[in-house]
Amino acid sequence: MMWGSYQLDDAALKATETMILWRTEKGTVEIGRNTLAIPIKLNDQRKGYIFHGHGKLLLDTIVETREGAVGKPVENELNEPFLMLGNTEEIQQHLSTAAKEDLAKMGYGSEKEFLDEAEALLSQFFGKKGMHNHQCWGWGNNNGVIFAFPNETGKLDTLIANGSKLVYKAMNQVFVSNNSKVVLKTPTEVIVTGDNRKSLFIKKCMCYGNH
Amino acid sequence: MMRIELSEDLKEEMEKLREELAKLKEQLRNVTEREQRKSRGIYIDVGNRVHDYVEDVMESVAEGIHGELEKSIFIGPGGVRIIKGAVADREEEEVKVNFPKAAEVMSALGQEHRLKILKELTSGGKYINELQEKLSEITTSTLSSHLKILEEAGLVVQEKVRGRYLITIPGRTAYKMATRITRFLERGSQE
Numbered sequence: 016m017m018w019g020s021y022q023l024d025d026a027a028l029k030a031t032e033t034m035i036l037w038r039t040e041k042g043t044v045e046i047g048r049n050t051l052a053i054p055i056k057l058n059d060q061r062k063g064y065i066f067h068g069h070g071k072l073l074l075d076t077i078v079e080t081r082e083g084a085v086g087k088p089v090e091n092e093l094n095e096p097f098l099m100l101g102n103t104e105e106i107q108q109h110l111s112t113a114a115k116e117d118l119a120k121m122g123y124g125s126e127k128e129f130l131d132e133a134e135a136l137l138s139q140f141f142g143k144k145g146m147h148n149h150q151c152w153g154w155g156n157n158n159g160v161i162f163a164f165p166n167e168t169g170k171l172d173t174l175i176a177n178g179s180k181l182v183y184k185a186m187n188q189v190f191v192s193n194n195s196k197v198v199l200k201t202p203t204e205v206i207v208t209g210d211n212r213k214s215l216f217i218k219k220c221m222c223y224g225n226h
Numbered sequence: 227m228m229r230i231e232l233s234e235d236l237k238e239e240m241e242k243l244r245e246e247l248a249k250l251k252e253q254l255r256n257v258t259e260r261e262q263r264k265s266r267g268i269y270i271d272v273g274n275r276v277h278d279y280v281e282d283v284m285e286s287v288a289e290g291i292h293g294e295l296e297k298s299i300f301i302g303p304g305g306v307r308i309i310k311g312a313v314a315d316r317e318e319e320e321v322k323v324n325f326p327k328a329a330e331v332m333s334a335l336g337q338e339h340r341l342k343i344l345k346e347l348t349s350g351g352k353y354i355n356e357l358q359e360k361l362s363e364i365t366t367s368t369l370s371s372h373l374k375i376l377e378e379a380g381l382v383v384q385e386k387v388r389g390r391y392l393i394t395i396p397g398r399t400a401y402k403m404a405t406r407i408t409r410f411l412e413r414g415s416q417e
Contacts, residue, residue, distance in 0.1 A: 040388055073386040079351065083395035088386040 021062070021141060023133055024054040027126050029113040030068065034106065036099060037160050041181055041192060042074035044162060044174075046093070051113055051121055053133045055100065061107060063100035063161075065133040067121055069093070072164065074174070074183055076190040078199045078206045080214035085206050086199050089185070093164065096136050101160035136163070140171060331396070334379035335404050339364055340372045344401040347382065347393035357391065 030050040037044045050068025054061045070093035077086040113126075123129045140163045159177030166172045172185040183190040189200040199206045205217040334340060339361060346352060346360050354373070358366055373391060376382040381397030384390070393401070 038387075042387055075385040075387050077383060077385060077392065079392060080395070083398040084351075084383050084392035085395060087383060090386055 021055055021057050021137065023065070023130060023137060024056055024061075025130065026053075027113040027118060027129050028052040028054070028110040029117045030066075031109050031111050034109050036066075036070075036102065036106065037162070037176060039176065039179065039181070042072070042089075042174075042176075042183075044070065044072050044093070044099075046070035049117055049120065051117060051123075051129060052106075052110055053130065054103075054107075055098070055137065061103040063098065063103060064106065065096055065098050065136055066093075067096040067129065067132070070097075072162075072174075074190070076183060076188060076199060078197045078208050078214070079212055080206065080208055080216075081212045082214065082216075085204075086188075086190075086201070089183075091164070095165050096132055097165065098136055098140050098163040099160060101158070136165070139163075139165075331379050331381070331400060334375050334381055335400055337372065337375075339368070340376055341401065341404060343369075343372055343376060343391075344381065344393060344397055347391060348398060348401060351385070351390035351392040353388075353390055 028051070030046055030048055030052065032048050033045060034050075035043055035045045046066055047069040050066050050070060052064045052066050055063040055065065072089060072091040072093055074089040076089055077084050115125075118124075118126060118129055121129070123132075159175065159180075162174040163171040164174070166186045168186060170186070173183070175182045179192075179194050181190070181192040187202055189198070191198040195208065195210055195212070197206075197208045203218060206214060207217075208214040335344075342361055343357060346357055354366070354369065357373075358369055361369060364372075373382060373384070376397070377384060377391075381394060381400055383392050383394050385392065
């Protein structure tokens with residue numbers, strides 16, 4: 016049950032209440048009561064969790080420009096296992112040991128089934144990112160969070176947030192935000208905004224801007 | 227018939243005159259061509275072949291630049307827009323009008339309070355209570371219903387986290403279009 020220096024704990028837990036895992040004015044990630052959780056550990060310290068239950072991701076991937084707003088909010092139900100790194104201390108206060116019935120509610124016949132599923136996701140995340148060696152990966156010393164949500168293609172949508180800074184990379188878009196500075200890339204256009212909603216639009220066969 | 231025998235000297239003189247005449251004709255032709263080229267605006271005084279070649283190249287470049295300028299760069303009050311292939315795209319758009327969508331957008335615009343909502347949003351994103359203050363003559367549920375119609379038409383978008391309503395680029399364009407048409411019609415009726 017290891018992947019590089021990161022490893023999963025061997026006991027399944029569950030959320031004792033609805034929890035907001037992350038929240039800023041741009042987005043939230045929340046999980047419902049009884050969502051299953053497995054801690055991700057590094058040198059015996061909890062660095063994150065893999066959750067599986069009923070949750071929701073809300074993200075306002077909208078760019079405000081002088082010409083008008085561009086983009087649509089993301090509203091995803093989180094019914095598949097997803098990974099989170101960061102904010103562990105607060106979360107662990109609201110977790111307790113999962114019973115067989117809790118596992119059964121999410122379709123697992125045993126704890127091992129859940130652990131195997133979680134390990135596959137952990138391997139996919141660290142394998143994909145090449146961050147399995149923790150010496151190259153200095154996460155844990157700041158207040159940021161990382162989420163990885165499997166999308167319908169089986170790949171991972173990732174959300175990295177630290178204060179007002181945010182990076183969201185999904186199947187059809189990339190959204191980077193730092194206060195009023197935003198970059199949004201969709202399959203058809205790239206929009207860059209700066210202070211005072213100054214913006215640059217790059218579309219297929221088209222480029223224009225205002226200042 | 228009397229036959230005049232020309233002396234050799236005279237023959238030689240006439241031959242020279244013919245040659246001189248041919249040279250003058252050639253010079254006259256060159257001067258005429260030069261004047262014609264000058265009148266077309268491009269003239270480089272080099273040898274004829276080089277000149278013709280350069281002129282052809284210049285003309286084709288000028289035509290190319292002129293064509294590109296016409297279809298790819300727009301300068302207006304909103305700034306400079308560089309749009310490649312815009313003419314072709316616009317022609318295609320005219321053919322492929324999505325009439326149901328166009329009707330939906332026009333329908334969304336066709337209500338006084340919805341136009342007022344768009345006007346309020348042109349100054350920046352607003353929460354529903356802020357909009358309610360500005361449109362105190364309608365109830366909150368009516369306001370919500372109008373916002374939903376505007377959102378479905380793609381003229382307004384609502385943030386999921388903060389809940390503010392924002393006008394979209396099509397929304398701003400539609401509002402501008404509605405106000406311009408109105409102004410135009412009002413001006414017409416006054417005249």
